[in-house]
Amino acid sequence: MLNNGAYYLGHVVAGSGMHRTRLDGDKCRVTVDWALIRMSSNRIYRQMHEDHVSGNNGFHYYSNASHNPPYHGGSTLNSRSGATIHKSGRSTSMTASLYHGLESVQLDRLKSDKGPGYNFSIIWIYKTATPEDSFSFAEPGDSGAWMTRMDGKVLGILTGADERQSTHYFCRISDVFDDIKDITGAVEVRIAPTPV
Numbered sequence: 001m002l003n004n005g006a007y008y009l010g011h012v013v014a015g016s017g018m019h020r021t022r023l024d025g026d027k028c029r030v031t032v033d034w035a036l037i038r039m040s041s042n043r044i045y046r047q048m049h050e051d052h053v054s055g056n057n058g059f060h061y062y063s064n065a066s067h068n069p070p071y072h073g074g075s076t077l078n079s080r081s082g083a084t085i086h087k088s089g090r091s092t093s094m095t096a097s098l099y100h101g102l103e104s105v106q107l108d109r110l111k112s113d114k115g116p117g118y119n120f121s122i123i124w125i126y127k128t129a130t131p132e133d134s135f136s137f138a139e140p141g142d143s144g145a146w147m148t149r150m151d152g153k154v155l156g157i158l159t160g161a162d163e164r165q166s167t168h169y170f171c172r173i174s175d176v177f178d179d180i181k182d183i184t185g186a187v188e189v190r191i192a193p194t195p196v
Helices: 173-184
Strands: 010-015 020-023 029-032 035-039 084-089 093-111 118-129 146-148 154-162 167-172
Touching: 010 173, 029 173, 084 154, 154 173, 167 173
Parallel strands: 029 118
Antiparallel strands: 010 035, 020 029, 084 093, 084 146, 093 118, 118 167, 146 154, 154 167
């Protein structure tokens, strides 16, 4: 291990494999990238961004709201265009941007394992807008961060960006949950409730 294990997060219990494709319920291929980790006890503590994000509550320092909504999952991406979305990343900390809906869908061709031809893999791309005087929504190192609405609903997991076009790539949280069910055999997958 590097640096006497200082970078060790924990034991990977299950994972999708890096940028693996799967079939969703409609027989469309989507790209997923996730891991379930049993955290090492010395890595479980109040953490991230000078303790601005702790436990399961993501907005207690960032919002002017009187309440502090916990993160929670959803089955669909139902934010309307113009809504504010948030991300808490390792490199850029907590950032916000306007969601402009689906910009496009990137289709990657994958060679079929059932003979000649290709299958297609879907990567969702959304358009964001940030004020010119603000920091960017995401930078290298933020991959894997949850993208949420102000009410704490998790929309997806950030997987990449194109800085020149102000677009960001993400995996919908519903696709992640479905893939976890397929791989682990779990009947229900959800985001853990706020710790007491």
